[in-house]
Each structure stands twice: as C-alpha cells, then as structure tokens.
Amino acid sequence: MRTVASLAALLSHLRTATRGQASAYKTLVNEAAELRTAERRALAEAAANQMDHPQISPLVAAQAAIRAIGPSTATVDEAIVTSSLLRKSSARVIGDPSVDHVERGGLPKPR
Numbered sequence: 001m002r003t004v005a006s007l008a009a010l011l012s013h014l015r016t017a018t019r020g021q022a023s024a025y026k027t028l029v030n031e032a033a034e035l036r037t038a039e040r041r042a043l044a045e046a047a048a049n050q051m052d053h054p055q056i057s058p059l060v061a062a063q064a065a066i067r068a069i070g071p072s073t074a075t076v077d078e079a080i081v082t083s084s085l086l087r088k089s090s091a092r093v094i095g096d097p098s099v100d101h102v103e104r105g106g107l108p109k110p111r
Contacts, residue, residue: 018025043059050057058079069075 043063047057047059047063050060053060066075
C-alpha cells in the first residue's frame with residue numbers, strides 16, 4: 001500500500017504542475033494516437049503485400065509472432081531486423097517510443 005500512497009502524492013503534484021495545460025496535452029495525445037493508427041495501418045498493408053512472396057519477410061514473421069503471442073504479453077525482441085518493426089506495430093513492446101516518456105517518469109512538453 002505504500003506504493004499506492006506514493007503514487008497518489010505524486011499525482012497531486014503532477015496535477016498542480018500541469019494545471020492549465022490539459023488542452024495542450026490532450027492535443028498531443030490525440031495527435032500521437034492518429035500517427036500510431038496510420039503507422040499500424042501502413043505496416044499492416046506492407047505485411048499484406050508481402051504475404052504472398054515466396055520467402056517470408058521479417059515483417060510478416062514479426063506480425064505472425066505478435067498475433068500469436070497476443071496483446072496481453074509484453075514482448076521484447078532483440079533481433080536487429082524485427083525490433084523496429086515490432087515497436088511500430090505493438091504498443092506492448094518495451095522501449096516503444098510512444099511510452100518511453102512514461103517509463104522515464106516524464107510527460108511530453110506541450111507545443
């Protein structure tokens with residue numbers, strides 16, 4: 001319960017520090033969500049286009065692996081060829097640029 005109390009105290013400070021910037025943060029979050037959706041759509045289209053190739057591409061293999069593993073399991077991929085593809089296609093990947101700021105304990109600055 002000590003952790004919960006610490007987080008509650010931190011949340012109070014965070015609200016005070018960001019008061020008046022909620023609109024800017026909401027805009028940033030919405031823009032990031034739209035960008036993420038567009039990136040995922042582009043990757044899905046690229047994978048679909050590569051699906052019938054005679055050789056399995058890293059993108060198709062990564063997509064199949066992530067689908068088989070499912071969204072409830074964190075995935076760490078250290079393969080040079082597929083790690084960037086997985087980061088773009090799965091929000092559950094450790095090191096995902098869209099959640100790095102949260103892991104580091106900060107918020108993106110509003111524009």
